[in-house]
Amino acid sequence: MKLLRSARFPAIMLLCAAAVGLILANSPLGPALADLRGTHLAAEGSAFDLSIGHWISDGLLAIFFFTAAIELRYELTKGALREPRKAMVPAIAAAGGVIVPVLVYLVFANGTQYANGWPIPTATDIAFALGVLAVFGRGLPGAVRAFLLALAILDDIVGIFFIAVLFTNDLQPLWLAAAGGLVLVFFVLSRMKPRTTTDAALRQAALLIIAIATWGMVYQSGVHATIAGVALGFAMAPRKADRLRHRLEPWVNALVLPIFAFSSAAVMVPSVSMGELTPAFWGILVALPVGKIIGIALAGYLAQKALGTQSDSHLPVGDLIAAGALGGIGFTVSLLLGELAFAGDAEVRAEVTLAVLAGSIISMVLAGIFVSLRAHKYRKVAAVDS
Template sequence: MSHPLRSPRLAAVLLLLAAACGILLANSPAADAVFRVQHFALGIPHTPFDLDVGEWIADGLLAVFFFTVAVELQFELTSGQLRSARNALLPAIAAAGGVAAPIVVYLLIAAPAGWGQGWPVPTATDIAFALGVLAVVGRGLPARVRVFLLALAILDDIIGIVFIAVLFAHDVSFGMLLLALVLIVVFGVLSRTLGGRFGRSIVAVMIVVAVAAWAVMLASGVHATIAGVLLGLAVSQRPGMRAAHVLEPWVNGVVLPLFALSAALVAIPSAGTLSPVFWGIALALPVGKLIGIAGTAAIAQKLLRLAPADRIHFADLIAAGTLGGIGFTVSLLLANLAFLADPDIRDQAVLGVLCGSLAALAVAAVVVSWRARAHRRQQA
């Protein structure tokens, strides 16, 4: 029997509950104690590993999540829905629109106030939540709609990963970065020698090499989660899929809820003190994503002159666009990175991600349920 924590609907519920607990704790009488735990130092002073509990969660545990995401990316790019340019073209165009439109919405609201650096925050889509909504209310949607959404979310993740790697590196040590890349190559080579009597020993060595690659990546100045991404892309596909399968319950039940809890530890300001950063993100996620994904995909289908059997109904594109506005995990990480130097604005960015994602979640539940019912009636 499948482990219950492999269920996308349970994963989405746990993520939502963890974020809600974070907000409640941060605005409760226990807030001071909770923040003390979050900022409790567990690292080695005066080194790159001088991290507190919250940073170990965001830089360490979240690297495991990015490893599993990258394994799925590798599979989709080599054996799955994105292995051919023809299959990937429409989701790629929609993903580009789903990134560009939220950026425009955010900049129109926040840039005039001098907070333009937060533009990457509303560009991400949370795969776990999108699949969770589909699992709950999407029964009956055509397979091509599900494939389109999955490909769109995966391409969206690639863009988010690129933003993290390129925009938020600081004081990069190219020597350390080169050493991290060498270790990642060694990890990939070892994964291709698995099997036989030394299999378990090789796995143990691979774990040591992976931890070393993460540590060196952290010391290089590039965000440590990128090590998880590169390790997931480097690993041989079969052992990589096995590892991701083993890690999935831990990611869904521990890693993502802990990150959501930690990231959502923000004090709620009064409505009159909400900054343009909050409004920019809270509107860019549900509105910008919907316009960008549905509008771009609809135009692309006409320009590409797809056969009727390959086209997706505009109402289904709207459903995909509403799901795309659920940012959560990667958006929360981007919010923390974009406003690292200003904790108050960072908190407002996090609130913007949570409010925008919840708005998109509510709309998506209604729209996806409506489209699923329509397709079930049509099939009947």
């Protein structure tokens, strides 16, 4: 379990799962894999009849967003984002890391049918970014990790907002209101102290049933069902939520995210020439590594200048560039945004998936180089000082 809680191993599992999915999809097993992902599984006695692919992206991934919401709340109340002044620099850098990639994407896709894919390169994958930092960043000061964590968390908030607002289809207010009512019940019930062991077990079962029902109602409302995970993560009593997240973390790292990565990356490489690739492909490919580095480093630098950041938390330009490269590892949320943005066009979705994978891998390589150089410099300075 300790291995699955580390920063490195889950990132390696994600990359391997995505690679296996991509390889199998382009092997003789590809058609069978596509049929499997498209196989519908109906929840007996309910209105839910989803393909295996949708059960993964709409259902399984809600567990990941539940744990992510718990971490977000912790950082906002007790962690790196609890003090507004300390949160301002990563917040401004995160804004730059959203705005510039969007502009880069639109340079390629504006005025075309692919323009609605602009949210795709805005995300940062926390697991991957921290994994690369753990592998190559030995010797980096804690301020760099805190900055990256805050940046990735704020990026996640933006991604969640985009999913909730931009990709809501045929909104059903009554279902959404019912889901909101259940979240309120979940909020109250999770804070009630059980009197006996039996009472505790019954309440845990009730919370699980309410969580599943909330997911179902959010799905029926037209809002992407993963938002149910976000709402429940924020609503749960903090201590219980932190304990539950600790128990779920190994399973999320070992199963939920690798299964999603495998499923999302299992696309056939389009048999087109480089010149026939869509603007969506090129926009994402460039926006993730280039747009993120420019946006995060420039916005972070200007924010520090404007706010007069204290020396103990001030980051040199080199550290900001390294953080920008890490921010370009979009992966999980970018893949989900790509599926949602081009839900009706399988060929474009395949190109988008390849672009997210390629752009994230380029960012990983650049991040590995920049982080290694910065870490080497800090270790050298520490050796001289000692």
